[in-house]
Amino acid sequence: xxxxxxxxxxxxxxxxxxxxxxxxxxxxxxxxxxxxxxxxxxxxxxxxxxxxxxxxxxxxxxxxxxxxxxxxxxxxxxxxxxxxxxxxxxxxxxxxxxxxxxxxxxxxxxxxxxxxxxxxxxxxxxxxxxxxxxxxxxxxxxxxxxxxxxxxxxxxxxxxxxxxxxxxxxxxxxxxxxxxxxxxxxxxxxxxxxxxxxxxxxxxxxxxxxxxxxxxxxxxxxxxxxxxxxxxxxxxxxxxxxxxxxxxxxxxxxxxxxxxxxxxxxxxxxxxxxxxxxxxxxxxxxxxxxxxxxxxxxxxxxxxxxxxxxxxxx
Amino acid sequence: xxxxxxxxxxxxxxxxxxxxxxxxxxxxxxxxxxxxxxxxxxxxxxxxxxxxxxxxxxxxxxxxxxxxxxxxxxxxxxxxxxxxxxxxxxxxxxxx
Numbered sequence: 001x002x003x004x005x006x007x008x009x010x011x012x013x014x015x016x017x018x019x020x021x022x023x024x025x026x027x028x029x030x031x032x033x034x035x036x037x038x039x040x041x042x043x044x045x046x047x048x049x050x051x052x053x054x055x056x057x058x059x060x061x062x063x064x065x066x067x068x069x070x071x072x073x074x075x076x077x078x079x080x081x082x083x084x085x086x087x088x089x090x091x092x093x094x095x096x097x098x099x100x101x102x103x104x105x106x107x108x109x110x111x112x113x114x115x116x117x118x119x120x121x122x123x124x125x126x127x128x129x130x131x132x133x134x135x136x137x138x139x140x141x142x143x144x145x146x147x148x149x150x151x152x153x154x155x156x157x158x159x160x161x162x163x164x165x166x167x168x169x170x171x172x173x174x175x176x177x178x179x180x181x182x183x184x185x186x187x188x189x190x191x192x193x194x195x196x197x198x199x200x201x202x203x204x205x206x207x208x209x210x211x212x213x214x215x216x217x218x219x220x221x222x223x224x225x226x227x228x229x230x231x232x233x234x235x236x237x238x239x240x241x242x243x244x245x246x247x248x249x250x251x252x253x254x255x256x257x258x259x260x261x262x263x264x265x266x267x268x269x270x271x272x273x274x275x276x277x278x279x280x281x282x283x284x285x286x287x288x289x290x291x292x293x294x295x296x297x298x299x300x301x302x303x304x305x306x307x308x309x310x311x312x313x314x
Numbered sequence: 315x316x317x318x319x320x321x322x323x324x325x326x327x328x329x330x331x332x333x334x335x336x337x338x339x340x341x342x343x344x345x346x347x348x349x350x351x352x353x354x355x356x357x358x359x360x361x362x363x364x365x366x367x368x369x370x371x372x373x374x375x376x377x378x379x380x381x382x383x384x385x386x387x388x389x390x391x392x393x394x395x396x397x398x399x400x401x402x403x404x405x406x407x408x409x410x
Contacts, residue, residue: 245337245338245340246337246338246339246340246342246353247337247340247342247352247353247354248353249337249338250335250337250342250351250353251342251351251353254351260349261349264349269344269345269346269347269348269349270333270344270346273333273335273344273346273351274333274335277335277337277342280337281335281336281337
């Protein structure tokens with residue numbers, strides 16, 4: 001094991017995190033006396049949880065709300081009450097890969113345990129206004145997000161948009177992004193050299209593109225103003241955004257909640273309903289379906305369209 | 315679940331485990347156990363709002379007849395159909 005056993009304190013999504021796993025992408029905390037919100041420790045994690053109320057080969061949820069996530073070659077994580085993560089890296093695992101899952105599925109489920117709403121979306125700020133790009137895996141969130149970052153906009157997150165729906169002024173985002181995960185073909189189209197980048201995980205052709213000047217942890221939370229759902233449009237149709245209202249606005253948002261089925265097993269349905277209602281209710285975020293052609297040669301025109309949407313009045 | 319046929323004396327109420335909210339003037343409901351959710355059209359919204367307190371089907375239909383400018387038999391038939399649909403989806407319960 002190459003990581004320090006003593007642990008260091010970091011800032012993540014507004015939380016004070018003490019971690020035995022080194023997290024070089026996160027800012028270090030300068031408040032040693034501040035109480036720790038989440039602790040990440042190395043330890044033993046059983047192969048699966050006993051008596052799960054929800055189980056897939058990747059994740060189990062127990063009656064008491066404990067969650068276990070495991071991935072062959074990477075490791076196993078046990079999430080206890082949103083306060084403690086026990087990590088057992090797989091033998092010979094690359095700790096960079098254990099970090100990737102920590103900032104993906106583990107972080108998403110910690111949000112559920114802690115009462116925040118994780119949305120499967122990328123997000124950037126454009127002239128200080130937030131646009132989230134939601135969509136299923138392969139919808140093109142990261143590529144579009146990377147292009148927007150290349151055009152000078154600031155990254156909030158590339159895949160997991162953490163929403164605090166409880167702020168009295170309206171839903172806000174908790175930034176934590178520092179890289180964008182991209183497929184090899186996207187890299188080439190964006191003019192990037194894969195040789196210069198880190199592989200996301202061994203055996204997977206996804207790369208991590210580090211981002212300069214992402215929105216920092218220490219900045220004030222940013223209001224979520226607009227959410228675009230990425231969908232593939234018809235080939236003969238121009239790229240366009242169709243704004244949603246009523247039930248559709250609610251439904252599109254709730255369908256993109258990160259790992260909603262596992263969250264339901266945690267007993268989160270009622271909370272997610274209230275949070276989604278708050279986010280889509282009056283004074284909440286606008287939501288549109290962005291029907292777009294997926295060819296790369298349209299990427300810049302799409303980025304321009306998003307820039308226009310972001311800076312238009314809410 | 316097989317429901318008894320709807321009569322004027324059937325007392326209708328919103329089934330337990332449903333949460334509701336208005337989004338842009340449309341009623342959205344979710345079952346907190348199953349996570350299933352629905353959106354209702356204006357007529358469904360109107361009916362659900364009238365079921366906040368349990369009500370006899372006959373009284374509900376009569377109230378709607380007073381409210382809307384359409385033949386009684388049309389309103390009663392449409393209300394019956396909608397109530398049956400809402401019962402089928404488990405949104406409302408009826409007891410005699």
